[in-house]
Amino acid sequence: MPEGHVIHRLARDLTGAFGGRAVRVSSPQGRFAEAAGLLDGTVLLGAEAWGKHLFVDFGGRFVHIHLGLIGKLRLAEGLELAAPDTLRLRISEGAWVAELRGPQTCALITDAERAAVVATLGADPLRADALPERAWQRISRSSRAVASLLMDQRVTAGVGNIFRCEVLLRHNIPPMLPGNELSRVKWNRVWADLVELMGEAVVKGRIDTVWPQHLPEAMGRPPRVDRHGGEVYVYRRTGQPCLRCSRAVSEVHFEGRRLYWCGTCQRRR
DNA sequence: AGCTCATGGCGAG
DNA sequence: TCGCCCTGAGCTG
Numbered sequence: 385m386p387e388g389h390v391i392h393r394l395a396r397d398l399t400g401a402f403g404g405r406a407v408r409v410s411s412p413q414g415r416f417a418e419a420a421g422l423l424d425g426t427v428l429l430g431a432e433a434w435g436k437h438l439f440v441d442f443g444g445r446f447v448h449i450h451l452g453l454i455g456k457l458r459l460a461e462g463l464e465l466a467a468p469d470t471l472r473l474r475i476s477e478g479a480w481v482a483e484l485r486g487p488q489t490c491a492l493i494t495d496a497e498r499a500a501v502v503a504t505l506g507a508d509p510l511r512a513d514a515l516p517e518r519a520w521q522r523i524s525r526s527s528r529a530v531a532s533l534l535m536d537q538r539v540t541a542g543v544g545n546i547f548r549c550e551v552l553l554r555h556n557i558p559p560m561l562p563g564n565e566l567s568r569v570k571w572n573r574v575w576a577d578l579v580e581l582m583g584e585a586v587v588k589g590r591i592d593t594v595w596p597q598h599l600p601e602a603m604g605r606p607p608r609v610d611r612h613g614g615e616v617y618v619y620r621r622t623g624q625p626c627l628r629c630s631r632a633v634s635e636v637h638f639e640g641r642r643l644y645w646c647g648t649c650q651r652r653r
Numbered sequence: 654a655g656c657t658c659a660t661g662g663c664g665a666g
Numbered sequence: 667t668c669g670c671c672c673t674g675a676g677c678t679g
Contacts, residue, residue, distance in 0.1 A: 387660045488661065489662095
């Protein structure tokens, strides 16, 4: 259940554990067996993330991984082989083991195919080569809701439901505001904030979006974190008091996902 | 044991 | 807009 920070963190850690080494590759479940056979014993050069896409470089051929909603990629030392019926991909070298389960995508692709995937993606706040101006062009010319545009991987890559809900709260933006009614100044702040928030999430391995003065402890309430481990303002806090204004957090189903926001802080003006 | 839901995204209608 | 794909955690019985 990953947003871009999880994928970038995995790319970093996979490169650290396996980069430049000949690795064992297998597919205990069998659904990636043919490709795993081709890669077994070859050198893993490194891994790179673009938005929520992960590309593991085996020298001009890449394992393209997308975790989707439920996929998990664990990397640890000394993992015992368990539940092989769901283990799509296993990479190991020395004591290091990576285990991939439930991915939406796990495919062996060429460099051209990798480039084609990358070409579909919008600005990734976690990449130094991101082009936020291109994202702004799309947003400022669209009548679609900002909440929809931020989740659109062709616009901003790597942003998921948590960052989408939280960044809108942090900038008092009504989720249904059309993109073409968002000011340039606000977009600049949103982008800079995504760069900072997502960067911190890569380092910490969790999403924390709450400003210190709004932390529950600072407000005399006991600490409370979301199941994903991070401290958030509105995500999955329906009916609970907004950490800034204490009014109840709202929720709607929007484009197949749950959208959380504070009707008071994010009132349209 | 069964049910629901999850930090996603695709294709059919 | 809906159904569907993949897996497992957290509920309810």
